[in-house]
Amino acid sequence: MGEFWPVGDVLAYLGGSWRVERAVRDLAHDAAGRFTGTTVFGPLGTGELQHHESGTFVWQGVARPAERTLRFLPGPGPGTALVRFADGRPFHDLDLRSGRYVADHPCSADLYRGEFTVQGEHRWRTVWRVRGPAKDLVLTTDYLRVD
Structure with a gap:
């Protein structure tokens, strides 16, 4: 994709509900899974947003409920x-002024590298590439605004 949609106010842009579809590929074990659900970015009253994701994760044919919370x-x-x-530990910075951003998050000996691309007013994507001794993953998540 060559065109990105610049975001002037990232918290205002993200606020609300999004439909989420995530493809998970484990390259080390040639396995794949899928998460489908919703993410709600709701105000916390301190100028922050709480990101709460919930849905179903299917891995090796087994469906399980899954959720996570970020700030x-x-x-x-x-x-x-x-x-x-959710506990306040740093995850990564985010700068969507150009409509695209790459963030790194070291986790033990593994490195998470996330690429964020804004594709329009109601659509954005993250692609996390995770490499290290414990993991070799690609997680691609598409967000579509539902409200």
Whole structure:
């Protein structure tokens, strides 16, 4: 994709509900799975957004409920945010002013590298490539606004 959609205010852009579809590929074991569900970015009252994702993860034919929670704090500029785990630990920075951003997150000896691309007012994507001694994964997530 050659065109990206710049975001002037990342927290305003993300606010609301999104339909989520994630493809998970384990390259080391030639396995694949899929997550489908929703992500809601709701205000926390401190200028932050709470990201709550819930749905179903299917892996090796077995479907399980899955969920996660993140916090998005205002960054140094309106097109930026600081992403934290639910317990407050840092995850990564986010800058969507150009409509595209690459973030790194070291996790033990593995490295998570995420590419965020905004494809329009109601659509964005993340692709996380995870490499290291414990993991060799590609996680591609498409978000489509539902409200």
